[in-house]
Amino acid sequence: MPRGEFLSLLGPSGCGKSTLLRIIAGLTPPSAGDCRLAVDHTPGRIGFVFQDPTLMPWSTVLSNVLLPFRITRRAGAAERERALAAIRAVGLSGFENSYPHQLSGGMRMRVSIARALVTDPDLLLLDEPFAALDEITRLQLNDDLLELWRERRPTILFVTHSVFESVYLSTRIAVISARPGRISADLAVNLPQPRDRATRSSPAYATMCDQVSGALARAMGAYS
Amino acid sequence: MNRLWLRISAPVTVGALFIALWALTVWFFALKPYVLPSPIEVAESLWNDGRSLLGSLLFTLGVTLAALAAAVLVGGLIAVLFSLSRLIEISFFPYIVILQVTPLIAIAPLLIIWVHVLTAGAGGGDHPMIALLVCAWIVAFFPIVANTTAGLNSADRNLIALFRLYGASRWRTLWLLRMPTALPYFLTGVRISGGLALIGAVAAEFVAGTGGAETGLAYRILEAQYRLLTARLFAALFLLSLTGVIIYLTLDLISRQLLRRWHESATTGELD
16 A cells, blocks of 8 residues: 555444554454555554544643644643644634534544644544544545645555545545455545535546445455 | 422421321330330430440440441552452452351451450450450441452553553552542442441440440440330440441542542532
8 A cells, every 4th residue: 555545444333444443553463364554653653543533521622632642741842732733623723622522523523633643643543433423524624634635644454344435535545345355445535635615526426426326346256 | 498498398298297297106105214214304315325335325426437438458468469469359258248247246266266366366355345346346347348359440441442552550550540440439439338337336335244344335335224224225226326326427428528529429410
């Protein structure tokens, strides 16, 4: 997987997408075989965003975003600046001292993304981060994620089961089949960058979505 | 505003009606004061014996608060130890349960003998207060251990994964994640223990009997019973209930203050 790529892992529930992310992050040991990464496991090189915002309810937004530094006792003035910049980047300026329970679901997700970005990771792992959000918030966060990716260019591995989301966001899509979990299709998405609202209504987007849907249907049909 | 007024006025009305009914019953059946004194006689006793009863109250309160403090300290430490090692937890937890389910009243005589022997051996004379304290502590520390252990072990799985991802040490995870997660559980334990410490102190005092120069409220109740001073018995009982309520309200207030910024039990619902 080349540096700076936005790869989506698309597949039905239970095909092991989330497990794959956890193995890559070094959180779960692989049951067989090994996992080779060009990214080292030094803390902070990998960012992880879960399906739930996974914030600490007793900490403010700023304190939550500072967590990666607080864990290793490095939260100084420079880190504070970086945390404030990350909060600004996800559009939450002015909410630094709010508590998670005072924020909406979408805003909490933004805090979670800011926390993953604050160490400026080489690899960003996102495990269905927008699955629990409403459609409007989801589209908005898709655009925001693309903008963050364009600015900072981390390699992104994005797990989803939405065809539209994967086509809109990625440069490449790996379709995974369930039982056994295999990559059954590997498709490049050659839609022009930067992508915006116009992309969603372009014929090329529709064609690509159709193609990916077909690949997904084959992946699901082949083994069920 | 209206709700608050009702919350105060409704129970007060019930209380007033109850006292009126009580006074009426005593008057109607012409009950002897040693069977059931009238509310006025109880109030008189409270007024006349107030000074000495207050001294006893302070003694009982002292034992209760010291036992609660010890329970918070030791209970908290044991819970942290349990959360650090599953082996220690499964090895010792059954014995803590046994200590808890054995009625205190049954252990108290044994404890009193031991404390007596120990303090006499140390040459420090008799210390009845220590025996009472140990008894109250035994009943009070279990809810703190049980709740805090549960709290320390219920940290969000994904947050634990995140802490590992960023290379957190055991202690860092304990300090930044497990302890804050356990705080509401711990505070619930403390609130329960506050009531239990008082019960433990009173029960122990019933068994220990007179505590030399100093006597607590429980002993005053026994004494009033022997002498058929039922009005004084009621007065002591009233003070005891009042103490329990004040302990509970104080702990509840502390708990709310500590959790008010973030916990659901203490925050008013805001936008979601």
